[in-house]
Amino acid sequence: MTANLLEFDLEGLAAFCAGLGEKRFRATQLFRWIHQCGVDDFENMSDLAKSLRQKLQLHAHVAALPILSQQMSADGCIKWLFDVGAGDAIETVFIPEDDRGTLCISSQAGCAVGCRFCATGHQGFSRNLSTGEILAQLWFTEHFLRKHFQREERVISNVVMMGMGEPLQNYSALLPALKTMLDDHAYGLSRRRVTVSTSGVLPMITRLAQDCPVALAVSLHAPNDNLRDNLVPLNRKYPLAALLSECTAYLKHAPRDFITFEYCMLEGVNDQPEQAQELIDLIRLHAKNGLRCKFNLIPFNPFAESGLRRSADEQVQKFARLLQGAGIVTTVRKTRGDDIAAACGQLAGDVQDRTRVAQRVAAQRAEPIHWMAPTPQGAGADRSVTADPKP
Numbered sequence: 001m002t003a004n005l006l007e008f009d010l011e012g013l014a015a016f017c018a019g020l021g022e023k024r025f026r027a028t029q030l031f032r033w034i035h036q037c038g039v040d041d042f043e044n045m046s047d048l049a050k051s052l053r054q055k056l057q058l059h060a061h062v063a064a065l066p067i068l069s070q071q072m073s074a075d076g077c078i079k080w081l082f083d084v085g086a087g088d089a090i091e092t093v094f095i096p097e098d099d100r101g102t103l104c105i106s107s108q109a110g111c112a113v114g115c116r117f118c119a120t121g122h123q124g125f126s127r128n129l130s131t132g133e134i135l136a137q138l139w140f141t142e143h144f145l146r147k148h149f150q151r152e153e154r155v156i157s158n159v160v161m162m163g164m165g166e167p168l169q170n171y172s173a174l175l176p177a178l179k180t181m182l183d184d185h186a187y188g189l190s191r192r193r194v195t196v197s198t199s200g201v202l203p204m205i206t207r208l209a210q211d212c213p214v215a216l217a218v219s220l221h222a223p224n225d226n227l228r229d230n231l232v233p234l235n236r237k238y239p240l241a242a243l244l245s246e247c248t249a250y251l252k253h254a255p256r257d258f259i260t261f262e263y264c265m266l267e268g269v270n271d272q273p274e275q276a277q278e279l280i281d282l283i284r285l286h287a288k289n290g291l292r293c294k295f296n297l298i299p300f301n302p303f304a305e306s307g308l309r310r311s312a313d314e315q316v317q318k319f320a321r322l323l324q325g326a327g328i329v330t331t332v333r334k335t336r337g338d339d340i341a342a343a344c345g346q347l348a349g350d351v352q353d354r355t356r357v358a359q360r361v362a363a364q365r366a367e368p369i370h371w372m373a374p375t376p377q378g379a380g381a382d383r384s385v386t387a388d389p390k391p
C-alpha cells in the first residue's frame with residue numbers, strides 16, 4: 001500500500017519525506033509539483049533527484065477521484081460527480097463570475113445534520129471524506145480548468161466549503177486541506193477567500209478560530225430557536241444565543257470583520273415581515289456585544305421530498321429591504337447552475353445512507369414547523385405552519 005500524497009499538508013509531506021530520508025526542501029519541491037503544477041507522475045518532476053523519484057515510485061502515488069459525470073450549465077457553472085467508492089459519489093461545483101472563480105467543495109458523503117431544506121440532508125450520511133478526497137476536488141478542477149480555459153495562471157480564486165456535508169463534523173480531515181489551500185507552495189489562496197460554512201458546530205468553530213481562521217459562513221435560516229430546531233436540527237444541541245456568541249468570539253480571529261449568515265427563504269415558513277423584525281432584534285441584541293454580520297438571502301431550490309416552497313421574489317426583496325432598513329448589510333444570492341441541479345441546497349451526489357438520518361429526516365417532515373411571531377405588545381404568539389407535501 002503506497003501513500004496518497006494528496007492526504008498531506010506541507011507539514012505532513014515533510015514528515016513523509018523525512019521517513020524516506022529526505023530533507024524538508026524536497027517536500028516543498030514535491031508539494032509544488034503536485035499542487036501548483038498538477039503533476040502526478042514522479043518521473044516528470046524534473047528537479048527531483050533520481051533517487052527520490054525512485055523512492056516515490058515505490059512508496060507513494062497521487063490519487064485523483066474517478067469522474068462519474070461532468071455537466072456544464074448554460075450560465076457557465078460546471079458540476080462534477082466524483083466516485084468515492086462503495087456506492088458513494090460526491091459533487092463539486094465551479095461557479096465563474098467576472099472577477100473570480102469559486103469552487104464549492106464537499107466534505108462528507110451525505111450529511112448527518114439533516115437540514116429540512118437541503119437535498120444532501122435528505123439522503124442521510126455515509127462517511128467523512130479524507131483530506132485527500134477533499135483536496136482532490138480542488139487539485140483536479142484547478143488543473144482541468146487551466147487547460148479548459150487555456151490559462152497559465154490560477155483559475156480558482158475562492159473556495160467555499162458549502163458542498164455536501166457539514167465540514168466542521170469532519171474537522172481532522174478538513175484542517176490539513178484548509179492549510180494546503182492557503183499554502184503559498186500549493187494554491188496560495190487568501191484566508192478571506194476560503195470560506196467554511198457550518199450549521200453551527202460550536203466547539204469546532206472555537207477550534208477553527210485557533211487553528212486556521214478563514215472566512216466563516218453560518219447557516220442561520222430562522223430568527224428563533226423554535227423554528228431553527230425544526231429547520232436545522234443541530235440547533236437543539238447548540239441554540240441560537242450560544243451560536244451567535246460564538247460567532248462574536250470568532251471575529252477576534254477572522255480574516256474578515258463580519259460573519260456571513262445564510263438564510264434560505266422558505267415560503268410561509270421563515271419569510272414573513274414579523275420574522276424579519278425578530279431577526280433584526282436578535283442581531284441588534286448581539287451587536288451590543290460586538291457581533292458584525294452580513295446576510296445572504298438564498299432563494300430555496302425546491303426538490304421533491306422537501307415539502308417546502310421557494311418564497312416569491314417580491315417576498316425575498318421585501319425581507320431584504322426590512323433588514324437593510326435596519327442597517328444590516330443584506331444581499332440576495334443569485335441562483336446559479338440550477339439547470340444542472342448545482343445550485344445551493346441541490347447537491348445530492350449518490351450516498352448509501354449508513355445511518356438512520358434519512359429516516360429521521362422523513363419523520364421530521366411530518367412535524368409542523370413552529371415559529372414565534374411577536375405581537376404588537378412584544379410578547380410572542382405561537383404560530384405553526386405545516387409544510388405542504390406537494391411543492
Ligand code: SF4
Binds near residue numbers: 118163198
Ligand atoms: S445544509 Fe449543510 S449541514 Fe444542513 S443537511 Fe445540508 S449539507 Fe448538511
